[in-house]
Every structure is written in structure tokens, then in C-alpha cells.
Amino acid sequence: xxPDELVSISKKMFYGGLAFLPFLWLVNFMxxxxxxxxxxxxRDLKKYVYLSMAGCVAWFVVLTTxxxxxxxxxxxxxxxxxxxxxxxxxxx
Numbered sequence: 001x002x003p004d005e006l007v008s009i010s011k012k013m014f015y016g017g018l019a020f021l022p023f024l025w026l027v028n029f030m031x032x033x034x035x036x037x038x039x040x041x042x043r044d045l046k047k048y049v050y051l052s053m054a055g056c057v058a059w060f061v062v063l064t065t066x067x068x069x070x071x072x073x074x075x076x077x078x079x080x081x082x083x084x085x086x087x088x089x090x091x092x
Contacts, residue, residue, distance in 0.1 A: 003042045006035055010048040017052060022059035025052035 001009075013028035029052050036046045074081045 003040070003045065006032060007042050007045045007048070010045055010052070014048040014052050014055075017055055022056050025056040025059075028052040029056065 010028055010032050013024050013031075017025035017028065029049055032045065032049045035041055036049050070081070074085070
């Protein structure tokens with residue numbers, strides 16, 4: 001593929017990830033990382049690939065933090081927490 005095509009694909013995947021699709025950022029990084037290692041890689045390609053990885057890591061941290069807080073505080077939050085729970089564990 002030509003460098004311009006790689007930049008176009010990477011740019012589309014990056015902006016697709018902004019639409020709350022962090023998995024697309026991970027795919028973008030994994031698919032195009034080897035292309036960024038070449039000395040002839042365009043600067044824009046590197047920018048979109050590394051921003052995609054940063055966005056994916058940020059989403060992972062946010063979702064992991066939310067899960068940890070929710071699991072540890074669900075009972076103390078009472079009824080509002082039960083309303084956003086998909087499956088309510090029995091006996092708790």
C-alpha cells in the first residue's frame with residue numbers, strides 16, 4: 001500500500017474511534033504499528049497511530065476505574081445502582 005493510503009486508513013480509523021469505538025483504535029495501532037517503524041513512514045501516519053494507542057489506553061483506564069468503583073460501591077449506592085445494573089446478584 002502507498003503511504004497516502006495508509007495515512008487515509010489510519011485517519012479514518014482514528015476518527016471512527018472518536019465515535020466511542022475504542023476497539024477500533026486498538027486495531028488501528030496493531031495493524032499499522034509496523035508501518036510506523038519504517039524510516040520512510042509519513043509523519044501523519046505516526047501521529048494517528050500513536051494517538052489511537054493513547055486513546056485506547058485512556059479508554060481502558062477509564063472503564064477499568066469505573067468498573068472497580070462500581071463493584072466496590074454498588075451496595076452502598078442503593079436503588080440508583082440497582083437501576084443501572086443489568087444483572088443483580090442474589091444474596092447481596
